[in-house]
Amino acid sequence: MLKLRLLHYFCTVVEQGSVSAAAGVLFIAQPPLSKGLQQLEELLGVQLFFRSSKGMQPTEAGRHLYQRAGALLRQSREIEDEMKGFADGQRGVVRIGTVSMGIPRVTAMIQTLGDACPTIGFSLQQGDTQHLTELLEMYRLDAALIHLPLTSAAPDLKLLPLARSRFQTLCHPDSPLAAQPRITLAQLAGVPLALLRRKSGFGVYERVLQSFTRAGLTPRILADTSDIAPLIALVKQRAAVALLPVLPDDIPPGIVARDVPELDDVADELALLYRAPLSADSPLHRAIAFLGQTAA
Structure with a gap:
């Protein structure tokens, strides 16, 4: 095999152009250099x-x-530089999952870390809490923004609560x-609802x-989905009123x-579920630090 x-x-x-000149550049004696050339020809x-x-x-x-x-030597140097990038946290792909509520936080992280270190990439997966937790347990994600409460998770996963949402009507x-300062369950029972x-x-x-049941009311559920986007579309089309937990800065x-x-006691809490990175300099460590900087 070629060395x-x-x-x-x-x-x-x-x-x-000569062994003597090359030996000086390589800082080796001429005999081992000549022997190396002979080995290569053989x-x-x-x-x-x-x-x-x-x-x-x-020769030709x-x-x-x-x-x-x-x-080949240039590629070898590039590979070495790339591997050093992984070692010092300047290169790598972070696999992040998020519920709909976490999208603004994730996109802000990507913009900030992407500007600071262009060689770091991100792979995104949107889903509900249960699905994202399963992907983490199968090592298909590195971290995920999820809703609490969490029914179960692998013992090697770490949990960091981030922010508590408020349950609101979006109309x-x-x-x-829209003309009411606050909404009651009785008012909501009379309109088509879209829920997460x-x-x-x-x-x-x-x-x-x-x-609703404790209040003696029966809601009219027009649609339910695990993604906020269809709920917002139904609201904009005047087809339904969305009822969901949102963070103050996330109102479309x-x-x-x-x-x-x-519904104050029903509101969700956004949390970061992750597997601890092996290195404090890894891209995952940077992502976790950013996502957790406003932890509750």
């Missing part, structure tokens, strides 16, 4: 140099090898509810229904948000 050391010797001799089965009193000139095979070896500005619902497990959807433009005091 990069021998190719480096060979290219240096071609560039310097390994490849071709003559690589014309040797004369004026120096060493590459030598010129071809010089081109190929030069490219179109033309909706009669986990694909599996007990969550906001079930807790909201429990609140063109939407009116009103508190629902009767």
Whole structure:
């Protein structure tokens, strides 16, 4: 098998024109350099140099090898630099999952870290809490923004609460509810509702229904989904009123948000679930530090 050391010797001799000059550049004695060139010729089965009193000139095979070896040595240096980048946290891909509520926080992280270190990449996965937790447990994600409460998780995963949301009604500005300073469950029982619902497990959807039941009311559920985007679309089309936990800074433009005091005990808490990075300099460590900087 070709050794990069021998190719480096060979290219240096071609560039310097003699063994003596190349030995000076390489800071080695001439005998081991000459022996290395001989080993390379024997390994490849071709003559690589014309040797004369004026120096060493590459043969046709030598010129071809010089081109190929030069490219290979450059790639070798690039690989070494890239691996050093992984070691010092300047390179890598962070696999982040998030519930809909966490999207603004994740996009802010990507912009900040991407500007600071362009060689760091991000792979994003949106889903509900249960699905993202499963991906973390299967090592298909490095970290995820999820909703609490969390029913279960692998013991090697760490949990960091970030921010508590408020349960609000999101409605179109033309909706009669938009004129109210706050909304009651009785008012909501009379309009079509769109709710967040986990694909599996007990969550906001079930807790909201429990609140209506305790109040002796039956809500009209027009639609449920694990993604906020369809709920916002239904609100903008005046088809439904969305009832969901949101963070204060996450209200979409063109939407009116009103508190629902009767659901204060139902609101979700956004949390960061992650597997501790091996290195304090890793891209994952930087991402976790950014996402957790406003922890509750």
